[in-house]
Amino acid sequence: MNMAARIAEAHVGLTGVTRVFGSDPQTQVKALGPIELELRKGEFFAVVGPSGCGKSTLFDIVAGLSPATSGKVTFEGRPLTGSAVPDGIGVVFQEDASFPWLTVADNVAFGIRRAGLSEAEVSRRVTATLALMGLADFAKAYPAQLSGGMRQRVCIARTLVQRPRLILLDEPFGALDQQTRLIMGEELLKLWRETGATILLITHALDEAAMLADRIGVMSARPGRILDIVETPWGIERDSRVVSDPRFGDITGRLWSRLREESMAALATAGQ
Numbered sequence: 445m446n447m448a449a450r451i452a453e454a455h456v457g458l459t460g461v462t463r464v465f466g467s468d469p470q471t472q473v474k475a476l477g478p479i480e481l482e483l484r485k486g487e488f489f490a491v492v493g494p495s496g497c498g499k500s501t502l503f504d505i506v507a508g509l510s511p512a513t514s515g516k517v518t519f520e521g522r523p524l525t526g527s528a529v530p531d532g533i534g535v536v537f538q539e540d541a542s543f544p545w546l547t548v549a550d551n552v553a554f555g556i557r558r559a560g561l562s563e564a565e566v567s568r569r570v571t572a573t574l575a576l577m578g579l580a581d582f583a584k585a586y587p588a589q590l591s592g593g594m595r596q597r598v599c600i601a602r603t604l605v606q607r608p609r610l611i612l613l614d615e616p617f618g619a620l621d622q623q624t625r626l627i628m629g630e631e632l633l634k635l636w637r638e639t640g641a642t643i644l645l646i647t648h649a650l651d652e653a654a655m656l657a658d659r660i661g662v663m664s665a666r667p668g669r670i671l672d673i674v675e676t677p678w679g680i681e682r683d684s685r686v687v688s689d690p691r692f693g694d695i696t697g698r699l700w701s702r703l704r705e706e707s708m709a710a711l712a713t714a715g716q
C-alpha cells in the first residue's frame with residue numbers, strides 16, 4: 445500500500461507537516477517538521493521531546509487550532525484546516541481551565557449546552573461523565589472547593605462529555621504532584637479503555653509516557669521531527685504498577701538515550 449493510502453486509513457495522518465512562525469526570513473522560526481506520523485484508531489500515543497522542540501505547535505495543528513505551513517493533516521480521512529477544533533476532537537490543556545463561578549456539573553455541561561443539546565440529554569451525559577470521572581459526589585461543588593487533581597478531572601470531564609473520538613492532552617498533569625499524577629494516569633487509562641477513543645498525549649515526563657502509551661514518539665530538537673517510535677509491551681489492562689516492571693527502566697532508558705543529545709542541542713540553541 446502506498447503512503448497516501450495508508451495515511452487516508454489512519455485516524456490521524458500527518459505527511460510532510462511543517463510550521464514556520466513569521467514571514468521575514470531573518471527572524472522567522474522554523475518550529476516544526478517535517479513530520480510524518482500516523483495515529484491508529486484507538487491507540488494511546490505519547491509524544492516526548494526537548495523543551496521548545498515544537499510539541500505544543502504539533503498539538504495545535506492536530507487539534508485543528510493552528511494551520512500547518514506545509515504538508516497535510518487528516519482526521520478520519522478529512523483534511524484539517526487549522527481554523528477550529530473539529531467535531532470528534534476533544535482538547536485538554538495543562539492549565540486549570542474550569543470556570544470558578546460554575547458548579548462542577550455546570551462546568552461539565554457548559555460546552556454541550558452551548559452546542560444546543562436538550563437539557564435532558566445534557567443531564568444524562570453530565571451524570572454519566574461525572575460517574576466515570578469519580579466526581580458524582582461533587583456535582584454541586586465549586587472548583588475552589590476541590591484539590592488540584594480533582595479540578596483537572598473536571599477539565600477532562602468537560603472534554604469527555606462531548607464524546608470525542610480523538611482526545612488530545614497537552615501536559616495535563618504537569619501541575620500535579622507525583623502521586624496524584626500516577627493516580628490520574630490510571631484514571632486516564634481507565635477512561636481510554638471505556639471510551640475506545642484515540643489519545644494523543646504531549647508530556648515532558650518520560651515515565652508518564654512509558655506507563656501510559658502504546659507507542660511513544662520521540663521528537664528531535666527544534667524544528668521537531670519524529671526521531672524514533674518506541675512501543676511498550678504492557679497490553680490494554682495496564683496500570684501504574686508497570687513502573688516496577690523490570691522492562692520499565694529499559695523503556696525510559698531508551699527514551700532518554702534518544703533525548704539526551706537532543707536536549708543538549710536544545711539548551712545550546714536556547715543559549716545563543
Ligand SMILES: Nc1ncnc2c1ncn2[C@@H]1O[C@H](COP(=O)(O)OP(=O)(O)OP(=O)(O)O)[C@@H](O)[C@H]1O
Nearest residue numbers: 465473475493494495496497498499500501502666
Ligand atoms: N506564535 C509564535 N510565534 C513565534 N514563535 C513561536 C510561536 N509559538 C511557538 N513559537 C516558537 O516555536 C518553537 C516551538 O514552540 P512550542 O511551544 O511548540 O515548543 P514545546 O516543545 O511545546 O516547548 P515546551 O516543551 O517548552 O513547552 C519555540 O522556539 C517557540 O518559541
